[in-house]
Amino acid sequence: MFTGIVEHMGTVVEIQQLDTSSSGGGGWSMKVGDSENILVDCRLGDSISVNGTCLTVTAFEKSWFKVGLAPETLRRTNLGDLKVGNNVNLERAIAANVRFGGHFVQGHIDTTATILSVTPEGNSLWVRLSPSDKSYLRYIIPKGYICLDGTSLTICEVNDDESWFSIMLVAYTQSHVIMPTKKVGERVNVEVDMLGKYVERIVEPMLFGDVQKSGGGYVEKLVKNYLEKRSNA
Numbered sequence: 001m002f003t004g005i006v007e008h009m010g011t012v013v014e015i016q017q018l019d020t021s022s023s024g025g026g027g028w029s030m031k032v033g034d035s036e037n038i039l040v041d042c043r044l045g046d047s048i049s050v051n052g053t054c055l056t057v058t059a060f061e062k063s064w065f066k067v068g069l070a071p072e073t074l075r076r077t078n079l080g081d082l083k084v085g086n087n088v089n090l091e092r093a094i095a096a097n098v099r100f101g102g103h104f105v106q107g108h109i110d111t112t113a114t115i116l117s118v119t120p121e122g123n124s125l126w127v128r129l130s131p132s133d134k135s136y137l138r139y140i141i142p143k144g145y146i147c148l149d150g151t152s153l154t155i156c157e158v159n160d161d162e163s164w165f166s167i168m169l170v171a172y173t174q175s176h177v178i179m180p181t182k183k184v185g186e187r188v189n190v191e192v193d194m195l196g197k198y199v200e201r202i203v204e205p206m207l208f209g210d211v212q213k214s215g216g217g218y219v220e221k222l223v224k225n226y227l228e229k230r231s232n233a
Contacts, residue, residue, distance in 0.1 A: 004102035004152025006089040010035040023059035033064040049091040052150030052189040054107025078187040089150040102152030103145040112187040139192035147191040
């Protein structure tokens, strides 16, 4: 579990698409350097959020750590886009004795979003994004939480018709996360607030029965129900 408060920005120092070492496990691996600040209490098997993705430490030394990237991780996230020299947001799993400054973040990426525009206003930045999987827009609400590349942010605007949402970065955040370094067209990792998904999962069967068998989602069922009532009125 994480908070979305980025602790440090590390640097990708090595990527291996087929790592046959004991710490690579015969799959895709990535080594992140410039990470001394978050490795002081590190142990093998610990979870570290890399651009919002919960990953397991398979090897480490004083200034770097290695993680493995499963096929599902590469499909769901932007980690496969990374190149040596890129910076990444890092956060250790939350300890019980610290303040909870962000929101509940699992490190389980739902989808990615493409940056549509970056617009300065004063010393802040407006960032408008469009999710790759539009179905996740139903969990994105104005003034709600969202986690972008591991950063806990407040949603400012949502446009369902044009499939975009916006956030604003204050000056302090701009200097502590990777978002301002990204360009229009680049992708960011998205984890929506888990509360909405849990509520939908619990409430939907109560309203519409077994959704898995009947197919469709909450919104589709609601619209169908409404239209049927109108036609029978």
